[in-house]
Amino acid sequence: MTEDRSSLPPSSEDVVLALRHCWQPVARLQDLEDGPRRAVLLGEALAVFLTGNGEAAVVADRCAHRGASLSMGEVCGESIQCPYHGWEWAGDGSCTRIPSLADQAQIPPLARIPSYPARVQWGLVWTTLEEPLTDVPGVPWFDEDHWTWGHGEPFELPVAFGLMIENFRDVAHFAFVHAATLGPQPAEVEPLVPERNGLEVRLRRNMGWGDGASSTWGALREIEYHTIAPNFTSGRFFTDEGERCLVHVSRAISATESVHYWIEGGLENFDEESVGKAIAYDAGIYAEDVAVVSKIQPPELSLDPNAEINTLADRYTLAYREAYAEFVNRALAARSTFIPRTSG
Ligand code: FES
Ligand SMILES: [Fe+2]
Numbered sequence: 001m002t003e004d005r006s007s008l009p010p011s012s013e014d015v016v017l018a019l020r021h022c023w024q025p026v027a028r029l030q031d032l033e034d035g036p037r038r039a040v041l042l043g044e045a046l047a048v049f050l051t052g053n054g055e056a057a058v059v060a061d062r063c064a065h066r067g068a069s070l071s072m073g074e075v076c077g078e079s080i081q082c083p084y085h086g087w088e089w090a091g092d093g094s095c096t097r098i099p100s101l102a103d104q105a106q107i108p109p110l111a112r113i114p115s116y117p118a119r120v121q122w123g124l125v126w127t128t129l130e131e132p133l134t135d136v137p138g139v140p141w142f143d144e145d146h147w148t149w150g151h152g153e154p155f156e157l158p159v160a161f162g163l164m165i166e167n168f169r170d171v172a173h174f175a176f177v178h179a180a181t182l183g184p185q186p187a188e189v190e191p192l193v194p195e196r197n198g199l200e201v202r203l204r205r206n207m208g209w210g211d212g213a214s215s216t217w218g219a220l221r222e223i224e225y226h227t228i229a230p231n232f233t234s235g236r237f238f239t240d241e242g243e244r245c246l247v248h249v250s251r252a253i254s255a256t257e258s259v260h261y262w263i264e265g266g267l268e269n270f271d272e273e274s275v276g277k278a279i280a281y282d283a284g285i286y287a288e289d290v291a292v293v294s295k296i297q298p299p300e301l302s303l304d305p306n307a308e309i310n311t312l313a314d315r316y317t318l319a320y321r322e323a324y325a326e327f328v329n330r331a332l333a334a335r336s337t338f339i340p341r342t343s344g
Contacts, residue, residue: 009304010328015160016042016255018331023136024231024251025124025261026058028151032125036080038071040253041129046116047071048125049091051078056118057091058127064095064113089113122247122263123151133331134199137232142245142265149245149265150275152283157294161231161250161258162301166320167293168233168248169225171205172313177288181281189313196319199229199327203316225316229323242268246282256299262286303328 026039027048036049045061047070061071068084079088079096088097093115095107116127126136175185194203203225219240227233237244247263264278303325
């Protein structure tokens with residue numbers, strides 16, 4: 001007997017399967033300048049590299065010859081060269097050269113490795129393991145050609161990325177987690193009215209931050225929170241000196257481990273020095289969040305609205321959880337395979 005899966009909250013297995021259909025960041029371009037990088041996406045080890053022509057490429061981090069880690073190798077023209085016996089692999093997974101063969105026409109026809117699509121956005125290489133449900137997350141207001149922006153140092157967490165994305169837009173924790181950086185904050189949360197439209201959740205909020213934030217960004221008038229489930233979230237800060245933003249995107253290493261990339265940007269009166277200052281400031285904020293979020297149990301985002309206790313102050317994070325569940329359900333519906341579930 002089969003169940004109507006749409007009536008059940010997505011399970012951890014559902015989430016992992018659905019995330020195979022999601023574009024996720026696997027490297028910063030700036031980190032690929034010195035050669036290939038390894039990135040684990042949902043348990044799959046990938047080698048990410050820039051070809052000689054500067055094209056981003058993503059292939060399995062396992063050589064088809066004797067299983068060496070390709071990300072330990074070097075870029076050779078348009079290919080990545082295995083560090084063990086020097087076989088070269090193109091971004092499409094084909095073998096382009098076997099140095100031990102005098103005649104390259106003898107490359108075995110089965111010499112191939114899995115390859116994955118690569119896209120570049122906001123200084124990040126993105127990939128997806130299977131047919132993506134949606135595009136790389138994009139927001140019309142953050143045009144990388146007009147903003148002055150830069151990346152903070154990516155960090156890993158021993159919990160699912162959803163918990164960090166949720167934290168980013170959780171408004172009730174400021175008074176407790178960020179008193180040292182933001183200064184005293186009201187614990188009480190005004191009625192929140194998030195707007196959810198499919199996978200997107202937005203909220204505009206007037207909020208006075210303490211001296212630390214003001215000296216970094218200028219006097220803050222309003223923040224617009226914008227999240228796109230499952231792995232994009234952002235804040236637009238409307239200050240007296242101009243518009244600023246913090247963009248945060250994540251990758252699932254596994255169901256319970258994640259990597260987080262973050263970008264600081266500004267429009268008016270914002271230069272490279274301002275980027276550095278904003279990164280230094282927010283690194284302190286993130287450190288406070290990471291201390292708490294990395295210990296959350298269970299280490300996954302619950303998509304069951306009845307699994308935890310909620311109040312009115314949790315409306316934004318609940319809307320994100322709903323959007324995340326919608327992503328999972330849509331991705332699973334789009335898969336042709338039926339996922340058997342057991343009940344009880
Ligand atoms: S293991 Fe890669 S070339 Fe032999
Ligand atoms: Fe925080």
